[in-house]
Amino acid sequence: LYDTGEFAGHMDRAIERAEWKAFPQRLEQSKVAGRIRGIGMATYIEACAFPGSEPAFVELNGDGTVTLKIGTQTNGQGHATAYAQFLSEKLDLPIEKIHVRQGDTDDLKAGGGTGGSRSIPLGGVSASRAGEDLANKIRRIAADELEASASDIELSGGVARIVGTDRAIDFAGVARAAKTPDDLKGFGEFVQDECTYPNGTHICEVEIDPDTGATEILRYTIVDDFGVTVNPILLAGQVHGGVVQGIGQALTENTVYSEDGQLLTASFMDYAMPRADNFPFFHFETRNVPSTTNALGIKGAGEAGTIGATPAALNAVTDALWRAYGIRHIEMPATPARIWAAIRDASPK
Known part of the structure; x- marks a missing residue:
């Protein structure tokens, strides 16, 4: 249909x-x-x-960079660039500060792999959602450090800032301020029920x-x-x-x-x-x-x-x-x- x-x-x-x-x-x-x-x-x-999903896992590193882990594997299509675009949009982080690791069984318990044009329609949406999840966590940590509301925090170029002020903390500082490792991890999974x-x-x-x-x-x-x-x-x-x-x-x-x-x-x-x-x-x-x-x-x-x-x-x-x-x-x-x-x-x- x-x-x-x-x-x-x-x-x-x-x-x-x-x-x-x-x-x-x-x-x-x-x-x-x-x-x-x-x-x-x-x-x-x-x-x-095809119906299914490709979960995405993203993590803020101590140096302020971000790593995405996902179960697809590039064959030359440029997945790393496309995935980084989704994360860059959500985190307002330069693409060169985003690392993409695909299909590594040391990182992931399972993955659907690449085939049937599924990587970007499924994995890309999951990466976008994982980036949004991490962005929200970064805002909450930054808000605690800057004594502000999370809704007042904007992300720009690897920095979390109180809107309209010069009070800010960079992503590396956010990583140091996290109370648990999970505070620096984002997850996203888009489940599709029908083909495109x-x-x-x-x-x-x-x-x-x-x-x-x-x-x-x-x-x-x-x-x-x-x-x-x-x-x-x-x-x-x-x-x-x-x-x-x-x-x-x-x-x-x-x-x-x-x-x-x-x-x-x-x-x-x-x-x-x-x-x-x-x-x-x-x-x-x-x-x-x-x-x-x-x-x-x-x-x-x-x-x-x-x-x-x-x-x-x-x-x-x-x-x-x-x-x-x-x-x-x-x-x-x-x-x-x-x-x-x-x-x-x-x-x-």
Whole structure:
């Protein structure tokens, strides 16, 4: 049961941004150059952040820094930056003073791990709540030290201050003033009962040299709905990397074994890993509709690039082959050799 989304909206925006209506003119330009051209689309929706939770534990250290402990584990997504953002917002503490420790069984009894775009939708919300819990404890300790009400204490740049005065105590001083270790620990756990549903549209445009079967990606357009964006730079990086992985699966990457089971593509001399010069600059934008199943409206984004890219790329290749030669199907990966063979075996329309 999908909670929110503007599915026709992101598809229409992607079509507009990809200049689909002008494709026939670009097709004619390719014909003049002796090449064939195709355009392909894929719209997707996925289920993420499955029901459950990812508790977060945060602690104020003696030097005024803060440590977050959580059961996920980064694979390069930038979790430490995103988690630190949530804590920085609640504690008004510079990100460089926040340490993130993930997936350490010396620290945690249990953790759900990373997968299904659950780290930020679940763990991020828990980190935010843990930061708020610690912020309230810091205010109470500071209020006792400054002889004020906790409601009159503001946190700013690692200092607890009585609002409107210069009377303050830094976080290191708060740590020294704590009566028990638990006074310096915050906890947060967001339990989600339903999945989130990221969705979007990918449009790929390709040109193929019929004499060699080589495919060039000329344009790539992405319009996604990820609910609420936490960090636009991290998000774009995840989407770009996912698109490259998805297109690699569609056009180049192939694991080949001999008849007796010997792996023939065991090194990058033989295995066609996608590289930067295989791709144009991507156009990426969001058309976000906040999730109603997530406390902060976040839907997740980890796998999105791969889901949209593979069918969009293959649809573009197939479209080009169909327009020129009536070819309806080609197996993945659509390598130059496979495309050349398919053209050789077909007759022009």
